[in-house]
Amino acid sequence: MRSPGLLFAFALICSTTLFAEVRTPDKALCSVCVLRGGETEQEKVRAHSEHADKAYYFCSVECKKEFDLDPVAYLPPVLPRPAPAFAVEMLKGGDRRLEDLREKVVLVDFWATWCTPCTKIMPRLQKLYNAHAGKGFEVLGVSIDEGKDRLRKIGRTLKKLDVAYPIALDAKQTPAWHMFKVKALPAMYLLDSDGQIVAQWTGEIDLSAVEAEVVRRLGEHVEADRK
Numbered sequence: 001m002r003s004p005g006l007l008f009a010f011a012l013i014c015s016t017t018l019f020a021e022v023r024t025p026d027k028a029l030c031s032v033c034v035l036r037g038g039e040t041e042q043e044k045v046r047a048h049s050e051h052a053d054k055a056y057y058f059c060s061v062e063c064k065k066e067f068d069l070d071p072v073a074y075l076p077p078v079l080p081r082p083a084p085a086f087a088v089e090m091l092k093g094g095d096r097r098l099e100d101l102r103e104k105v106v107l108v109d110f111w112a113t114w115c116t117p118c119t120k121i122m123p124r125l126q127k128l129y130n131a132h133a134g135k136g137f138e139v140l141g142v143s144i145d146e147g148k149d150r151l152r153k154i155g156r157t158l159k160k161l162d163v164a165y166p167i168a169l170d171a172k173q174t175p176a177w178h179m180f181k182v183k184a185l186p187a188m189y190l191l192d193s194d195g196q197i198v199a200q201w202t203g204e205i206d207l208s209a210v211e212a213e214v215v216r217r218l219g220e221h222v223e224a225d226r227k
Contacts, residue, residue: 027043030060031058035184045059070181080197084176084180088142091143104138105136106138108189110185113150123163141165141167187202
């Protein structure tokens with residue numbers, strides 16, 4: 001006759017195995033690849049993690065390790081939320097801080113000269129800036145380029161693309177892109193006049209959605225000023 005203890009242990013092992021099988025699908029969207037590259041195809045699950053009582057699946061052990069280092073960066077964004085108290089060095093001199101952007105609707109665009117999707121959308125951001133700069137709107141392009149020749153590369157790129165909205169270097173001891181938890185480029189954050197992040201986009205960005213949200217927020221900004 002089997003002891004009650006052995007029966008209980010056997011039942012516990014079976015239930016745990018069944019629970020794991022139910023919770024771990026064969027294929028799923030990789031929680032890291034979705035953010036990093038806008039992945040839409042389910043991939044074979046090779047690893048998983050749990051955070052705040054929810055399971056997240058990955059296409060590789062490397063993606064799991066990346067997630068585990070900073071889970072919050074890969075979770076669906078909480079909106080609105082306060083923007084981090086960042087500071088960046090302006091290309092034309094001086095610093096720009098979060099407090100300097102108050103009373104404006106600001107699109108913070110993290111980019112790099114080596115990021116083709118980033119540079120591809122910059123002329124359209126220039127048009128957006130031109131259309132609304134007089135209405136309390138600003139675009140702040142934050143380059144994350146590194147190296148001694150970054151100023152030459154940035155200047156050459158801006159001239160080629162005919163971009164003239166404010167550009168900053170992310171060269172402080174604590175980079176702004178770390179504070180915003182940027183994991184993929186391009187990455188854009190829309191700040192309202194109170195310094196709250198009210199929208200964000202990363203990876204394959206639909207510029208039409210960005211433009212529509214900017215217009216909507218500017219309308220709210222103008223209406224608040226009238227009151």
